[in-house]
Amino acid sequence: MELRPALDGHFGIPQETRLLFSALAGLPEIELSGLLQMSKRMTLGGVTPHQKMSVAEQVHRYSRTVVSLKGSASVDWKAGLAGFIEEQVEHWRLRLAAYFGVGAVGLKQFETKFFEDFIWQTLFARSVPSEERERILACDHRVCASPWRWMHLAGIERKSLMRASGYPKLDAAEFDLFIAQTPYPARLSGKTKLVVHYHDAIPVLMPHTISDRAFHEASHFNALAANVRDGAHFVCVSEATRQDLLSLFPEAEPRSVTIHNMLPAHYYPSEPEPERLAGIMRRYQIGEFKPPLSKKNDRVYRLSRQFGGEADKTAFYEQTFNPQTRFLLMVSTIEPRKNHRRLLEAWEVLRDRLDKDIKLVFVGHIGCDYKDLLPACETWIEQGGLFMLQNVPADALRVLYRQALVTVCPSVGEGFDFSGVEAMRCGGVVAASDIPVHREVYGDAAAYFNPYDTGSLVAALQNMAFSVDADAQLAALREQGQLQSSCYLPEKVLPQWADFLGKISSAD
CATH class of the missing domain: 3.40.50.2000 (Glycogen Phosphorylase B;)
Structure with missing residues (x-):
């Protein structure tokens, strides 16, 4: 499940991302991992699966992930120059993957047990009650080095040159399902199914009301069109949102459902104070x-x-x-x-x-x-x-x-x-x-x-x-x-998610 929105903000999509992750982590039939990815900067570190190295070296690489998620990871000008070169290479690699289908965006492993305080405080504490902390920290994560915005830009550039949006492939073949929090700028490898948790169509239908309008409108529409074309499933947070989706892409109707957002446990009836x-x-x-x-x-x-x-x-x-x-x-x-x-x-x-x-x-x-x-x-x-x-x-x-x-x-x-x-x-x-x-x-x-x-x-x-x-x-x-x-309440909403995920994961 994509966790990028949980890095910022208290309410709205960041809040629902945290709440949904915690709720799904409590389902015994699901083995859940979070995707660590930033919008505008590369996420460093992580361990390549099956790579042999000492525990100390693994922890060092996980620690680099933490450092890069919190800010600049350069220690001096030489490292900064090397990072700049790496970023330029990554931009072109994403373009080639989007334009011609060359290569795939790989994922690295991140083990929570070494950095429980960071995961809890940075991603979840603002919305999730502390009694759910243990089940969240039982989940490990994957690291996507490529920034989310760069992946979007690769698809937008391809659209301008080749008249159809196309995106890099994300190598998530080890997973049955990938839950994205907005239209996601990638194709999925293997039999992995994409589920878009669809919050609203405002970037397309009301672009005059948002910031960074040109990017958000283009990125939302083009990724959404590609997700629909690639057979993604959509969980809409309201029937009104689902109808907005279908007004744009009626062909998504059989692959879209409505499951309302769930309330945080922090809010409950109480006497005035x-x-x-x-x-x-x-x-x-x-x-x-x-x-x-x-x-x-x-x-x-x-x-x-x-x-x-x-x-x-x-x-x-x-x-x-x-x-x-x-x-x-x-x-x-x-x-x-x-x-x-x-x-x-x-x-x-x-x-x-x-x-x-x-x-x-x-x-x-x-x-x-x-x-x-x-x-x-x-x-x-x-x-x-x-x-x-x-x-x-x-x-x-x-x-x-x-x-x-x-x-x-x-x-x-x-x-x-x-x-x-x-x-x-x-x-x-x-x-x-x-x-x-x-x-x-x-x-x-x-x-x-x-x-x-x-x-x-x-x-x-x-x-x-x-x-x-x-x-x-x-x-x-x-x-x-x-x-x-x-x-x-979670006890009303979570069974709907469990039923939906069970159905699509077992379908051919």
């Missing part, structure tokens, strides 16, 4: 945000309120977040399709009309195309109405979900959308944009609104939280949310 709010809000604020140099923007955004001293800061948070505090919550990376601006506008209306003290809390990293949103947030942050948090651990996020007046999911496009079902599982209530995937995943446990109409969102929130029967509505949604979110 308002006494923790002030500390959480203070501890996980983003602070200053300076765009990367590549963005050609030297603007520094101040995303936390300024104080004259610690005493003032402490007094502000204790006064602002108390058992009577009402706040709206949104948990999502800041990027256009998530629709933060719509919620900001609706919140401003609610403050003006109904409750000048209601707060707004955004939780999530800053992604792309934030220039319109962040300046609007800065003013409200300094006034003490808006709070922007990141790197919030699951235990603290559970408190926010439970304590929020409403968790709002205003996105215009999603493959599944964890935040709504996480909120429901924690005893929170949800308002969601009226898009097919939300209707499918949230069912009757959410209030819906038009994501393109601020007035629609205002009306939904006003009805939920400020109408004469608001308490009854919230209680009903809370109860329904418990039922709906239980559909995504």
